Amino acid sequence: MRDVAAQLGRWIEEGREVAVATVVGVSGSAPRGPGAALAVDGAGAALGSVSGGCVEGAVYELCTQALADGRPVVQRFGYSDDDAFAVGLTCGGTVEVLVTPVGAAAPARPVLAAALAAFAEGASAALVRVVRGPDELLGGALLVHADDAYEGTLGGSPQWDRIARNEALDMLALGRTGTVDVALDGALCPGGVTLFVECRVPPPRMIVFGAVDFAEALVRAGSFLGFHVTVCDARPVFATRERFPEADEVVVDWPHRYLRQTRTDARTVLCVLTHDAKFDVPLLTEALRMPLAYVGAMGSRRTHADRLRRLREVGLTERELARLRSPIGLDLGGRTPQETALSIAAEIVATRHGGSGLPLTGSSVPLHREGDAPDGKSTEPSARVRRPAPMHSHRMTGRR
Incomplete structure (x- = not known):
């Protein structure tokens, strides 16, 4: 419901009775991920989407029925030769939707x-x-x-x-x-x-170290992907808000010192664009020992080989060095800052979702892997998460 939270909240404040349909499970090539929501009020107004248009009509009817009888329902929409065009889910995947009526006196x-x-x-x-x-x-x-x-x-x-x-x-x-x-x-x-x-x-963080021309393009790409983007450089003449107006933060500090002090987590990505040993080595020594989602460093293959030698000299293990993506980005053949930013962003997305980076044409790999969220929200299961077994459409009675 995150994508409709503000408007749906206003509906609740206005006292409207609503039914909220939420995607709770997907498999295959489903157009929206868990959390996507469609809300319908008592007058029939609709807000949001659960499928990008594929099954909206059927889900709308479920919402109006839930408003009428006050009962929650779970419905599964899947592809078959008989029903594909009946509900419109012709992409080959399945979507499981929870519909919850929220009346004026509902405890929830x-x-x-x-x-x-x-x-x-x-x-x-x-x-x-x-x-x-x-x-x-x-x-x-x-x-x-x-x-x-x-x-x-x-x-x-x-x-x-x-x-x-x-x-x-x-x-x-x-x-x-x-x-x-x-x-x-x-x-x-x-x-x-x-x-x-x-x-x-x-939102997850992208920290770009090195206020260079490639960083300007990468900031835009990171913002487009939904990251909170920070640019950090020790040189105040380059690390300015005027050069990076689209960055969420511009920090003047030594990269390794800033990394020690700032907040990071397992979703954070680091892009090291300085390709200068005096910045890179102390920064990467810190970064490759932290639980981060992605660490990439710019530089030629010769620069990368020299960087690895220096990092080994300061004590990094081969396992730690194996986490470094360098030269940074996928091989797209581009050379401009914009093309380079695209190749870096593509590698970050592929790393996040376990993609191969190979063309889909002629490939037999699934378009959407288990845990993917087509709308960009991560739903990869943790060790404690179990996906529900396939089920038939049913009213929620507690019986199995």
Whole structure:
């Protein structure tokens, strides 16, 4: 619901009764990822999308039905020769949608309003709902904040709220949205209760070291991909807001010193464009020992070989050096700053999703891998996440 949070929040504030359809699972070439939402109010107005147009009509009807009978429903839309054109999902994938009615007196309404406000403000928070489980848990909602506090309830035993909070905190730490199957004792339990955890976290960081002409183009590419982009250089004459107006931050500092002090996480990408040993070696010595998503460094193959020699001399292991992407970027054949930025961005995307970087023409690899989110939001499952088994369309009665 992150993409419709502001407008849907206003609908709730205005007192409208709404039904919210949320994508809770995808496989194959599905057009939208988990968390994509379509909302319908009592007057029939619609907001958002769950499929980019493929199954909107069918989901709209589910929402109006849920508004009429007040019952949540889970529906799976898949491709077959018989029904592909009936619902429009001709891309070959499947989409599983949770439809939740939110009436004026619904217990989950205040929690949903709080979640929408948190999502709209960009706060770190996770909304937990039940996809499958006993009747007393259906229609509940739990909002979990990054400081461990939570509000609302799934219903049933209070232990379910504690279990849901713990699962949400795990996924919030990873910035991932998806489903998890659990039992009352907190163990992973396919066939138990399936929770859908929708997370909103700040955008991942891209830190570009080196205020060079290639950095200007890379800043634009990083912003386009949704990164919070920082440019850092020790030379104040080059690291200026005038040269990098599209950067979120421009920092004048020694790169290795800044990296030690700034916030990073497992989603952070570093692009080292300085190709100067006095900057590169101390910076990469720090970076290659940190749990980062991507570390790339610009330079010729000769520069890279000399850089590796220097890094070995300061004690980096072969395993640590293997994490370095250098020369940075994919081989696209380009030479301009814009083309180079594109090749770097392409390698970052391929690294994030496990792509090969090879042409899709003539390839038999799936267009969307398990865990991919077509709208750019990461949904890769952690070790604790289990995808729900395929299911048939059904009303949520708690029966299996």
